[in-house]
Amino acid sequence: xxxxxxxxxxxxxxxxxxxxxxxxxxxxxxxxxxxxxxxxxxxxxxxxxxxxxxxxxxxxxxxxxxxxxxxxxxxxxxxxxxxxxxxxxxxxxxxxxxxxxxxxxxxxxxxxxxxxxxxxxxxxxxxxxxxxxxxxxxxxxxxxxxxxxxxxxxxxxxxxxxxxxxxxxxxxxxxxxxxxxxxxxxxxxxxxxxxxxxxxxxxxxxxxxxxxxxxxxxxxxxxxxxxxxxxxxxxxxxxxxxxxxxxxxxxxxxxxxxxxxxxxxxxxxxxxxxxxxxxxxxxxxxxxxxxxxxxxxxxxxxxxxxxxxxxxxxxxxxxxxxxxxxxx
Amino acid sequence: xxxxxxxxxxxxxxxxxxxxxxxxxxxxxxxxxxxxxxxxxxxxxxxxxxxxxxxxxxxxxxxxxxxxxxxxxxxxxxxxxxxxxxxxxxxxxxxxxxxxxxxxxxxxxxxxxxxxxxxxxxxxxxxxxxxxxxxxxxxxxxxxxxxxxxxxxxxxxxxxxxxxxxxxxxxxxxxxxxxxxxxxxxxxxxxxxxxxxxxxxxxxxxxxxxxxxxxxxxxxxxxxxxxxxxxxxxxxxxxxxxxxxxxxxxxxxxxxxxxxxxxxxxxxxxxxxxxxxxxxxxxxxxxxxxxxxxxxxxxxxxxxxxxxxxxxxxxxxxxxxxxxxxxxxxxxxxxxxxxxxxxxxxxxxxxxxxxxxxxxxxxxxxxxxxxxxxxxxxxxxxxxxxxxxxxxxxxxxxxxxxxxxxxxxxxxxxxxxxxxxxxxxxxxxxxxxxxxxxxxxxxxxxxxxxxxxxxxxxxxxxxxxxxxxxxxxxxxxxxxxxxxxxxxxxxxxxxxxxxxxxxxxxxxxxxxxxxxxxxxxxxxxxxxxxx
Numbered sequence: 001x002x003x004x005x006x007x008x009x010x011x012x013x014x015x016x017x018x019x020x021x022x023x024x025x026x027x028x029x030x031x032x033x034x035x036x037x038x039x040x041x042x043x044x045x046x047x048x049x050x051x052x053x054x055x056x057x058x059x060x061x062x063x064x065x066x067x068x069x070x071x072x073x074x075x076x077x078x079x080x081x082x083x084x085x086x087x088x089x090x091x092x093x094x095x096x097x098x099x100x101x102x103x104x105x106x107x108x109x110x111x112x113x114x115x116x117x118x119x120x121x122x123x124x125x126x127x128x129x130x131x132x133x134x135x136x137x138x139x140x141x142x143x144x145x146x147x148x149x150x151x152x153x154x155x156x157x158x159x160x161x162x163x164x165x166x167x168x169x170x171x172x173x174x175x176x177x178x179x180x181x182x183x184x185x186x187x188x189x190x191x192x193x194x195x196x197x198x199x200x201x202x203x204x205x206x207x208x209x210x211x212x213x214x215x216x217x218x219x220x221x222x223x224x225x226x227x228x229x230x231x232x233x234x235x236x237x238x239x240x241x242x243x244x245x246x247x248x249x250x251x252x253x254x255x256x257x258x259x260x261x262x263x264x265x266x267x268x269x270x271x272x273x274x275x276x277x278x279x280x281x282x283x284x285x286x287x288x289x290x291x292x293x294x295x296x297x298x299x300x301x302x303x304x305x306x307x308x309x310x311x312x313x314x315x316x317x318x319x320x321x322x323x324x325x326x327x328x
Numbered sequence: 329x330x331x332x333x334x335x336x337x338x339x340x341x342x343x344x345x346x347x348x349x350x351x352x353x354x355x356x357x358x359x360x361x362x363x364x365x366x367x368x369x370x371x372x373x374x375x376x377x378x379x380x381x382x383x384x385x386x387x388x389x390x391x392x393x394x395x396x397x398x399x400x401x402x403x404x405x406x407x408x409x410x411x412x413x414x415x416x417x418x419x420x421x422x423x424x425x426x427x428x429x430x431x432x433x434x435x436x437x438x439x440x441x442x443x444x445x446x447x448x449x450x451x452x453x454x455x456x457x458x459x460x461x462x463x464x465x466x467x468x469x470x471x472x473x474x475x476x477x478x479x480x481x482x483x484x485x486x487x488x489x490x491x492x493x494x495x496x497x498x499x500x501x502x503x504x505x506x507x508x509x510x511x512x513x514x515x516x517x518x519x520x521x522x523x524x525x526x527x528x529x530x531x532x533x534x535x536x537x538x539x540x541x542x543x544x545x546x547x548x549x550x551x552x553x554x555x556x557x558x559x560x561x562x563x564x565x566x567x568x569x570x571x572x573x574x575x576x577x578x579x580x581x582x583x584x585x586x587x588x589x590x591x592x593x594x595x596x597x598x599x600x601x602x603x604x605x606x607x608x609x610x611x612x613x614x615x616x617x618x619x620x621x622x623x624x625x626x627x628x629x630x631x632x633x634x635x636x637x638x639x640x641x642x643x644x645x646x647x648x649x650x651x652x653x654x655x656x657x658x659x660x661x662x663x664x665x666x667x668x669x670x671x672x673x674x675x676x677x678x679x680x681x682x683x684x685x686x687x688x689x690x691x692x693x694x695x696x697x698x699x700x701x702x703x704x705x706x707x708x709x710x711x712x713x714x715x716x717x718x719x720x721x722x723x724x725x726x727x728x729x730x731x732x733x734x735x736x737x738x739x740x741x742x743x744x745x746x747x748x749x750x751x752x753x754x755x756x757x758x759x760x761x762x763x764x765x766x767x768x769x770x771x772x773x774x775x776x777x778x779x780x781x782x783x784x785x786x787x788x789x790x791x792x793x794x795x796x797x798x799x800x801x802x803x804x805x806x807x808x809x810x811x812x813x814x815x816x817x818x819x820x821x822x823x824x825x826x827x828x829x830x831x832x833x834x835x836x837x838x839x840x841x842x843x844x845x846x847x848x849x850x851x852x853x854x855x856x857x858x859x
Contacts, residue, residue, distance in 0.1 A: 036734070036735070037731075037734060037735040037738050037739075038733075038734025038735050038738040039734065042734045042737050042738055042742070042777075043733060043734045043737070044369060044376070045452075045737075045776075045777055046733060046734070046737040046777045046778075047369060047376065047378040047379075053773065053774070053775040055450070055452075062506075062507075091527065092370055092512050093512075101526075101527055101528075102528060105528075153557075157559050157560070157563075160559075160560065160563045161563070164563060165566055165567055171567070171569060172560060172563040172564045173557075173560045173563070173564055173569070174529065174530075174553065174555070174569070175529060176529070178361045178530055178551045178569075179361055179549075179551070181532075272556075273556040273557045273560075274557045274559075274560055276529075276553070276554065276555040276556060276557070276560060276564075278526070278527070278528030278529045279528075282528060283527075283528060286366070289733060290369075290734075291734050
């Protein structure tokens with residue numbers, strides 16, 4: 001069997017294995033969310049100021065909340081199997097459309113964050129490991145410790161105070177300039193401009209993780225026999241680091257990044273809240289307080305699917321980085 | 329003698345404003361970005377009185393009336409009105425030449441449809457505001473005659489764009505207003521047209537070029553922005569990205585700082601039609617708060633001024649009665665009532681408890697209770713922490729509970745599983761609209777939010793409430809409400825804490841936002857930016 005056919009079979013097998021997992025996640029989420037007191041109608045009626053019990057009963061009937069739980073679950077499962085995530089009665093919109101609208105801002109923030117965090121983390125980890133116990137190493141370690149230990153919302157607010165209020169370099173929040181409503185390339189630049197502070201805030205936290213991980217991983221690889229062998233062969237130190245050690249040291253970083261991509265897709269409530277970034281995290285957060293269960297279940301389902309997919313991708317990247325790891 | 333009222337035409341009022349000083353010459357053009365927080369569930373102001381809807385919808389829809397800062401009626405879609413002697417016929421003359429944003433003309437048929445088919449049926453407060461309306465005649469396109477079963481003087485206080493928006497009959501007829509497309513794509517007669525709603529980001533409105541008020545609005549565009557974090561809202565205000573934030577969008581702690589900063593102003597105007605009152609509701613059916621003496625003792629032991637000064641940064645007025653002192657305007661508020669003190673009187677509180685035979689146990693505890701706190705922000709939590717301490721000297725031991733909104737609503741208004749609940753109510757522009765719901769026996773409606781959760785029954789009071797709603801004579805009405813206030817001060821099923829003052833923070837470049845008593849719920853037709 002050829003290599004690519006084996007890989008394809010492996011992917012298919014993994015996908016089939018994922019089905020019952022995803023189904024179990026959906027069912028568990030469904031019952032978990034039912035345990036919260038109050039429902040969407042309570043929230044809507046509470047916000048409206050007052051509403052008659054008849055009106056609330058009507059709303060419950062309209063939302064299908066008057067049905068027994070197993071019926072509600074069956075209806076939901078049936079919808080999910082036909083790729084219909086249901087309707088958000090709070091937003092008066094299909095759940096899939098709500099999620100899609102938030103996907104682009106979420107992806108923008110997450111992809112730039114991961115790239116920045118992994119890129120700089122690997123770089124800093126590398127610098128720290130190659131200059132072990134020098135001032136470079138100490139400075140980077142202290143930097144990583146501080147950024148890791150500082151609460152995200154505080155970092156975000158301080159960046160706003162310094163770079164938006166005092167220096168006026170970046171907007172405080174949002175994704176677009178709402179007095180101008182730019183079009184075309186101006187809009188792209190405007191969005192990028194708005195993206196800077198949230199990306200830096202969110203990546204500072206992950207940057208620390210990757211720096212520490214990369215440093216430790218590099219040091220571990222240094223002690224391996226193959227490094228000694230390479231040195232004995234007379235390979236230059238530079239070549240040892242960049243060709244041999246770096247490649248192996250990246251494995252745990254990739255593992256970590258894979259785990260985090262899944263989590264990051266769910267959004268970051270804190271950064272989205274501080275920077276008023278229209279991501280999935282805030283959507284989920286607000287849906288929880290509004291008891292908008294269809295929407296929440298939709299977001300959870302999406303996250304579950306992404307985690308499954310990302311894990312699969314990571315396993316495939318492993319086999320490229322380290323040919324000893326085989327799929328199958 | 330018929331009571332007749334004619335308004336000055338809007339154009340006249342406008343030219344007066346223009347004449348008031350060349351330095352204030354309004355400039356047309358410009359974009360206003362203001363804070364809308366939280367994001368509204370829809371833009372159907374005819375279905376929900378939810379605060380954030382009120383910030384946006386009245387720029388798109390209009391009511392029959394507007395109100396000034398003294399709650400006096402100003403013309404909007406109704407050019408004039410006329411109330412018959414017996415108060416049972418109210419005739420509105422409508423503005424001519426008004427069109428909906430889709431080009432259809434606005435006529436008396438829209439008024440009839442809005443009140444009879446929408447507000448009376450699906451609006452949360454509409455069935456109450458328009459309860460006496462039996463039918464509406466439309467003798468011609470610009471006349472709407474409301475036929476009432478009984479006089480309903482309070483109805484004229486409930487006709488603003490926020491409380492009773494006029495909606496297009498041609499877009500709602502034959503549909504269930506609750507499901508109609510109009511909720512997310514509003515079409516009104518107001519100064520601004522709906523353009524776009526980016527969920528999680530903003531709502532964008534553009535100038536209505538065909539607005540019936542000549543020369544208005546000044547602004548080209550209004551954008552309502554959603555910013556979840558309070559500190560970021562303040563930063564956005566400081567950086568000039570947003571120019572207006574009302575209903576405490578900028579927390580008091582930052583508002584007082586901005587007030588003292590050049591370029592920003594803070595006002596408490598624009599909340600007269602809402603009249604918010606902070607209060608405590610008691611479960612009057614079960615011990616310990618079935619005993620009025622305990623409720624009154626708490627009223628004496630709490631230092632209202634301390635709460636205002638330290639938690640709300642000086643914004644607020646100690647409550648002195650079941651009614652807000654703003655009702656002194658229409659002559660309904662009676663002088664300060666007994667059992668209401670601005671600063672704590674511990675001795676009096678202890679005296680009351682001793683007389684009622686509520687004695688301390690060996691630990692000095694006379695009563696224990698859980699205090700539920702309205703989950704609308706940190707201020708209420710601080711208030712709860714203060715109360716817990718403040719009631720220790722009179723031997724009342726409190727445990728604080730702070731839940732999320734749905735859980736709290738269910739607990740208080742559905743399960744009645746509470747003893748003492750800190751809350752706030754909008755008393756609105758008339759006690760019939762905002763206060764009656766808290767006390768009437770007919771308002772003990774399990775499962776309905778913000779009504780009589782104390783389950784306090786008093787047949788005598790019920791009679792007075794009915795009489796107060798129907799009395800057309802202002803002086804007699806004042807006497808009835810005086811009596812109501814005396815009874816409530818004595819029984820105190822609800823303990824009013826203080827008349828809240830919400831803060832509006834705005835950039836000094838923004839002008840013309842103070843012309844309507846509706847404040848942030850106003851149309852912003854006359855708002856303009858002075859660069």
